[in-house]
Amino acid sequence: MSVDIMKDIMNLSKNRGFVFQNSEIYGGLANTWDYGPLGSELKNNIKKAWWKFFIQDREDMVGLDAAILMNPRVWEASGHVSNFNDPLVDCKECKERFRADHLVEKTLNIPTANLTLKELNDLIQEKDDIVCPSCGKRNFTPARTFNLMFKTHQGVIETDKNIIYMRPETAQGIFVNFKNVLNSSRKKVPFGIGQIGKAFRNEITPGNFIFRTREFEQMEIEFFVEPGTELEWHEKWMEASKIFFTKILGIKEENLQFREHDPKELAHYANKTVDIEYKFPFGWGELEGIASRTNFDLSRHSEFSNEQLNYHDSKTGNTYIPYVIEPSFGADRTFLTVLIDAYTVETLPDGKERTVLKFAKNIAPVQIAVFPLKKNEPSIVNQSREIIKMLQKKFTVAYDDTAAIGKLYRRQDEIGTPYCITVDFDTVEKDQKVTVRNRDTMEQERIAIKDLPAYFEKEFEVEW
Numbered sequence: 001m002s003v004d005i006m007k008d009i010m011n012l013s014k015n016r017g018f019v020f021q022n023s024e025i026y027g028g029l030a031n032t033w034d035y036g037p038l039g040s041e042l043k044n045n046i047k048k049a050w051w052k053f054f055i056q057d058r059e060d061m062v063g064l065d066a067a068i069l070m071n072p073r074v075w076e077a078s079g080h081v082s083n084f085n086d087p088l089v090d091c092k093e094c095k096e097r098f099r100a101d102h103l104v105e106k107t108l109n110i111p112t113a114n115l116t117l118k119e120l121n122d123l124i125q126e127k128d129d130i131v132c133p134s135c136g137k138r139n140f141t142p143a144r145t146f147n148l149m150f151k152t153h154q155g156v157i158e159t160d161k162n163i164i165y166m167r168p169e170t171a172q173g174i175f176v177n178f179k180n181v182l183n184s185s186r187k188k189v190p191f192g193i194g195q196i197g198k199a200f201r202n203e204i205t206p207g208n209f210i211f212r213t214r215e216f217e218q219m220e221i222e223f224f225v226e227p228g229t230e231l232e233w234h235e236k237w238m239e240a241s242k243i244f245f246t247k248i249l250g251i252k253e254e255n256l257q258f259r260e261h262d263p264k265e266l267a268h269y270a271n272k273t274v275d276i277e278y279k280f281p282f283g284w285g286e287l288e289g290i291a292s293r294t295n296f297d298l299s300r301h302s303e304f305s306n307e308q309l310n311y312h313d314s315k316t317g318n319t320y321i322p323y324v325i326e327p328s329f330g331a332d333r334t335f336l337t338v339l340i341d342a343y344t345v346e347t348l349p350d351g352k353e354r355t356v357l358k359f360a361k362n363i364a365p366v367q368i369a370v371f372p373l374k375k376n377e378p379s380i381v382n383q384s385r386e387i388i389k390m391l392q393k394k395f396t397v398a399y400d401d402t403a404a405i406g407k408l409y410r411r412q413d414e415i416g417t418p419y420c421i422t423v424d425f426d427t428v429e430k431d432q433k434v435t436v437r438n439r440d441t442m443e444q445e446r447i448a449i450k451d452l453p454a455y456f457e458k459e460f461e462v463e464w
């Protein structure tokens with residue numbers, strides 16, 4: 001898949017109402033995007049599928065919805081105030097800013113995760129190949145660290161004493177509520193807490209459409225386990241994640257890979273991390289990180305707060321700080337993945353091209369479209385409306401009568417609607433049957449109206 005595909009997908013996203021440039025009428029805000037009518041449906045469907053699969057359908061999981069703004073001590077304890085930095089360099093010629101590690105990594109093709117700021121600086125100064133990607137010159141400032149958290153002030157006075165941060169991850173909202181959830185839900189280790197919510201990072205080099213943005217949404221799980229069992233659980237969470245991506249979201253398995261962090265790349269508190277990556281048109285990119293974070297976060301919050309965030313096992317009599325497996329997903333990246341994976345351009349037997357979004361049926365923004373063969377014929381229109389009313393209880397259904405049937409099919413293909421129903425004269429005058437057309441095979445069959453709910457129930461069933 002070429003990088004040009006990204007342009008086609010961005011155009012389709014705008015034209016069909018999936019994703020718009022934010023504040024477009026004011027010239028936009030760089031790397032900030034809004035989800036349109038179909039995009040918000042698709043994103044909601046992805047989040048609902050995640051919530052159902054990982055939280056509602058499991059006895060060992062519960063949900064949470066913590067606030068974005070938190071006591072700043074949280075970010076001291078988590079290490080974000082001192083360590084959540086990226087190395088930044090400026091080009092003195094064109095004034096563009098870059099991540100020093102990305103500059104070195106891309107030009108020299110070497111991993112940089114374990115390089116110090118000084119080592120990065122030395123490479124940038126020494127290697128003539130490293131030039132500004134924007135103007136091609138070689139005149140950089142020394143690399144310096146840049147904290148990625150967005151700061152603001154709480155209350156009416158803006159002083160250093162009332163600085164607070166927009167959360168850079170949803171995870172910490174889970175850790176600080178560990179005791180609240182434990183006491184109120186009466187869950188026993190092993191159990192987990194999941195939440196979906198916005199996170200903010202002042203990324204130095206956002207880009208690739210919605211892949212890396214400064215405001216984004218995460219779907220995160222902290223799964224608490226007995227120390228010593230964490231690697232077994234890590235394995236189970238990798239398997240569950242794979243099922244979610246391939247069976248629930250329908251992403252092609254050949255476009256996914258598991259990449260384990262090597263010991264140098266591994267965070268100092270983690271004893272294993274595996275990223276699930278997707279083959280984006282611009283290269284492999286992280287979709288989800290599954291980290292075995294030991295008891296780092298709960299220990300740090302125990303140290304910084306007045307609470308001992310430990311667990312008493314009534315069966316064994318042992319008290320310990322649980323270890324944590326953290327499967328952390330990006331909702332926007334998952335959305336982009338679903339969109340790219342579904343995007344298909346086919347040549348039909350008559351030589352014409354059709355663009356189809358082959359979404360998994362359960363997450364398609366419109367699941368069924370209903371067309372009246374004749375829009376001025378009351379009996380056909382009324383019958384179409386009746387069918388919509390009947391199917392709307394279970395499915396997302398749309399009505400369209402603004403073009404000829406062939407054109408309506410193409411439009412629905414382009415937004416990924418799995419089924420179209422056409423109501424015609426035979427339906428109302430003869431047999432009470434409709435034509436149901438399948439998006440992927442383009443085959444059509446006549447089905448009795450009364451059988452439609454059962455037919456679609458079966459067609460939309462998710463098996464895994």
Ligand code: GAP
Nearest residue numbers: 169171211212213216287288289328329330333
């Ligand atoms: N609590 C762990 C954590 O936040 P992370 O690898 O920094 O880990 C997890 O982020 C996921 O969040 C990533 O795999 C990615 O899907 C998403 N993500 C992170 N930064 C992002 C950004 N700037 N824009 C969009 N998604 C992002």
